[in-house]
Amino acid sequence: MGAVNPVGTVTAATAADRVDRVPKQDRSRATRQRLLEAAVACLAEHGWAGSTVTVVAERAGVSRGAAQHHFPTREDLFTAAVEYVAEERSGALRELFPQGAAGDRRAVVSALVDLYTGPLFRAALHLWVAASNEDQLRPRVTELEARVGRETHRIAVDLLAADETRLGVRETVQGLLDMARGLGLANLLTDDAQRRDRVVTQWAALLDEALG
């Protein structure tokens, strides 16, 4: 439209090219992120059976082709989605206590348990349950789960100032994370917040004593 003289045309093309290239990367990253967030929400709300690339693409406002460009398979999309949010949550947990937890173990236990309630846990749970029956999904989800589990354990040990060279301390922290996972499961069908709060208070006290 503005291409009336050759120089103008070239200039416009170069600018357009530059303008176009940078946002393309940004757009691509934004699209990927929208897809991942839509996938988690979809998995949490509709479960594995109701979560297809088409449904997620629609929810994200992205074409099916663009979605498949980012994630060739349904398994790629959903393991990436749960991994993405798991990393976000680990980051958030670290940011809660940027200077360390300063000995407030009740606060750490509460924050750890919070990791296992809400939409991420719900989405992860759907993925685990689906993976237990779907051979294509199982190895990737198992690997992801092991990685997230190790990372969470490291953060927990760190924030609780737990000395793992002492006998039983490793298992004490593991049991705490198992309890957190069980509390997440108990929250699946009903709002279990009040009971959970009392259990957290009690076990934080027991843990504090056990860790010394």
Place this chain on the structure above:
Amino acid sequence: MGAVNPVGTVTAATAADRVDRVPKQDRSRATRQRLLEAAVACLAEHGWAGSTVTVVAERAGVSRGAAQHHFPTREDLFTAAVEYVAEERSGALRELFPQGAAGDRRAVVSALVDLYTGPLFRAALHLWVAASNEDQLRPRVTELEARVGRETHRIAVDLLAADETRLGVRETVQGLLDMARGLGLANLLTDDAQRRDRVVTQWAALLDEALG
């Protein structure tokens, strides 16, 4: 065939009637039980999406009509199935310690945790996850879960000789059952028996100290 004289005929009919009536009840009970067991196995192996009345009837070797006579809807069949096995497991837990647990809290914790691994937990988990997304299923599963939860808590308090009049004891036992549920979940994708055993040993010791 033996109906050559009226008396004989009547006698035969009465006997046939009697013979027929008792086994009919037995057959009905056996059919119901086969359907419930097939439903649990099916739910554990294939998840909610793969578990229909037709699939379960086929697995149990029962006609679809007979299955629907016992359980008019899919929800009826699956909540009954999980309830049935939950009751079997509660009974089995009580039978493990017919004279009480004689103070062996490690054995009690281990037996409680065992309730949450294996096919029953797996089936229940599929049911919970399905119920979280299916409005028709949710109220019944929530009610069932609350009932099974209360029963398990009562058994645990009893076997652990826990004095719930003492502050925090109720929450200590609840946290233990949450941990057991979380350990069940950790066992979903991989065989977690070795790690679980170490966590059970450690937490049984913490619990023993807490309960006094």
